[in-house]
Amino acid sequence: MSHDEIFEKVKALMVDALSVDEDQVTRQARLQADLGAESIDFLDIVFRLEREFGIKIDRNELFPESIFQGDPEFVKDGKVTEKGLAELKAKMPFADLSAFEANPKFDQISDLFTVDLIVRYVASKLNS
Amino acid sequence: MILKDQVAIVTGGSRGIGRAIVTGLAREGARVAFVYRGSEEAAKAVEADIVGRGGIVRAYQGDVADPATAPRIVEAVLAEWGRVDILVNNAGLIRDGLFVRMEPEDWHTVMATNLTGVFHFCKAVAQQMVFKQRSGRIVNISSVAADHHNVGQVNYSASKGAINSLTRALAVELGARGVTVNAVAPGFIETDMTEAVRNKAGDLIKKAIPLKRLGQPEDIAAVVVFLCGPSAGYITGQVITVDGGLSLGAVIG
Numbered sequence: 146m147s148h149d150e151i152f153e154k155v156k157a158l159m160v161d162a163l164s165v166d167e168d169q170v171t172r173q174a175r176l177q178a179d180l181g182a183e184s185i186d187f188l189d190i191v192f193r194l195e196r197e198f199g200i201k202i203d204r205n206e207l208f209p210e211s212i213f214q215g216d217p218e219f220v221k222d223g224k225v226t227e228k229g230l231a232e233l234k235a236k237m238p239f240a241d242l243s244a245f246e247a248n249p250k251f252d253q254i255s256d257l258f259t260v261d262l263i264v265r266y267v268a269s270k271l272n273s
Numbered sequence: 274m275i276l277k278d279q280v281a282i283v284t285g286g287s288r289g290i291g292r293a294i295v296t297g298l299a300r301e302g303a304r305v306a307f308v309y310r311g312s313e314e315a316a317k318a319v320e321a322d323i324v325g326r327g328g329i330v331r332a333y334q335g336d337v338a339d340p341a342t343a344p345r346i347v348e349a350v351l352a353e354w355g356r357v358d359i360l361v362n363n364a365g366l367i368r369d370g371l372f373v374r375m376e377p378e379d380w381h382t383v384m385a386t387n388l389t390g391v392f393h394f395c396k397a398v399a400q401q402m403v404f405k406q407r408s409g410r411i412v413n414i415s416s417v418a419a420d421h422h423n424v425g426q427v428n429y430s431a432s433k434g435a436i437n438s439l440t441r442a443l444a445v446e447l448g449a450r451g452v453t454v455n456a457v458a459p460g461f462i463e464t465d466m467t468e469a470v471r472n473k474a475g476d477l478i479k480k481a482i483p484l485k486r487l488g489q490p491e492d493i494a495a496v497v498v499f500l501c502g503p504s505a506g507y508i509t510g511q512v513i514t515v516d517g518g519l520s521l522g523a524v525i526g
Contacts, residue, residue, distance in 0.1 A: 185446065185447075185449060185450060189404050192400075192404060
């Protein structure tokens, strides 16, 4: 399945999960800041992705909960630690973390989660 | 009929307050599945009564404390009726006794049914209500004993206090998806469960109730029906006391 095909399915699924308009769901749109996703919505998206693409998403895979929730092992003084960055890279090999690494502020971690990231995640799952 | 065609699940539905809730919801047009544990005869009587009034009802045998019960019954209800709009967690029991003589089993039995049973059923309907329907009403039957304590009810009071906290915490989590979670805290209601205490202190209790009568199961059912109806859509995370004023703590006289 091409990235464009995956995007079209992800878009439809976001419209349903987040009650947003189709034109809001661009590749760059951030789930939380732009599309208003809350924690329960992330779970909803996980379930919908599993159903739509027939994949299994482990609890700490797409949205690594421990980092998200500020686990002191991975987050210190408002920043994601080296260990946290390593964890993010390990859990999200499909994500481009270069910009975030330069200034890994915890409160901006949710900005990493864009529609495009989801598309690339699904592509990596389908190819694995 | 304010609940026409809605689907409701009520635990502990064959007797007492539960029976009145099943009857009240059915009278408002809901299709009601209720759970009973041991009282098969009573359950059949409830079914016959409701069918006789033109209502739609199903009785399911099961112990709410068993983790397998809730998923089994919710799946059966979804298979037949396709949705769950209302969950009323009413099943409850007492194992009263002075604390110094209270056995761990008395504690665990009360917690397993009164509290963990609520957890199991909320869990079993949550995905359906939150992700598939984005709507739902959960009503937990608590007790004034959560905050106003009687001798010999440490286990029961603790279980009901925990239900109140569960109600508020769950309301916070499910609110964004259109699911309200409330509790009703009955005072002294004339049911089998309160028979022993009524025998012992019924007159005294009546004097302590400003409205000067014990509550009837229908007094509780009316509030549950209201909380499940369209007029209560903006109420969530609340514990509504229905006790004739008992918890006001008036001096007897």
